[in-house]
Amino acid sequence: MEAINKVEFYEGYNKPQLNNIILNDQEIKGILAILNEGKIESSFSPNTAQGDTTIYQLVLYSRELIAYIYPLFYDGNVWYWHPWDTSIISNEIKNYIKKTE
Template sequence: MKKWIWLLACSLFLVSCNAQESIIEWVDFVKINGNHYDRIHTGILADSASIGEKIGEVKFKVAGHVNDANYKTKEGDASFWEKGTKVFSIKGKPEFAAIKAKDEINGYAIYHKVSKDQTFQGKYQDIDKAIRQIEIYKEDKDNHPVLLRTLSEKQEIQGLTQILNEGKTNSSFNPNTTQGDPITYRLAFYTEEPIAYLYPLFYDGEQWFWIPWDTDLLSDEVERFITK
């Protein structure tokens, strides 16, 4: 499997060593104004009008330039963004930051401040406000999301969420990959908050399943909302 393992990334970097050097696989981060922000993949910007002022910019891209496992990140460092990349605040959400990213849904990659007091769980069960809209995307051959449907009617939203809520958790589930990787979809849940929730959904030719935090197996009934 390849496309959904990114949900499990939770540390700054992973290190693989040999006799000559260390190869570092950096987790997506940016360090601005003394704060360390990690990229979140279960949240997207709900509306570009929520973008606030510029809070800083990237001074150094560490990926491809740093191979020292003991490297201490410094102000302006980022994993993958080039020098000069602007970092923005999100109105009403000081714990978040945003960077323009043309291939992301609604045009921005979202980052959350790392601190002892506040973490971003991003679980589907954490959505504590009424869902006003659900967008359904399908990944193209380049793994870019393409909008398929938008559900905004209350009855449609309730119909889909009921099926999702009835999913059966199965942490040991292994999808059928005999015909290749499962088809990948994404479900975006919008409330009145500036950050919407985003989760992957898959079909392996036999079973629908999604990952709201753990792997949940879904009824075939979900297909009528996805492929209609």
């Protein structure tokens, strides 16, 4: 993931809406650090007492002809994703998912 040069965040699953586009190298490094520093929690179960988990799409671009798409989830308390195993990530990720003005 070192060659990532663009990140997009979308909200939703069936009809995802663009929330943010990030091109700044420092911000991209920050996002990748958050993802890489996640804590694997294979037995994690999201809290759905307050409703369904919010789903986001993380799209990572590089110089390759394809982009990589990963779902991110927020259960109202915890951010997590499933790159391979369930990984709990820092709440700091919300700073990058903000809606584009």
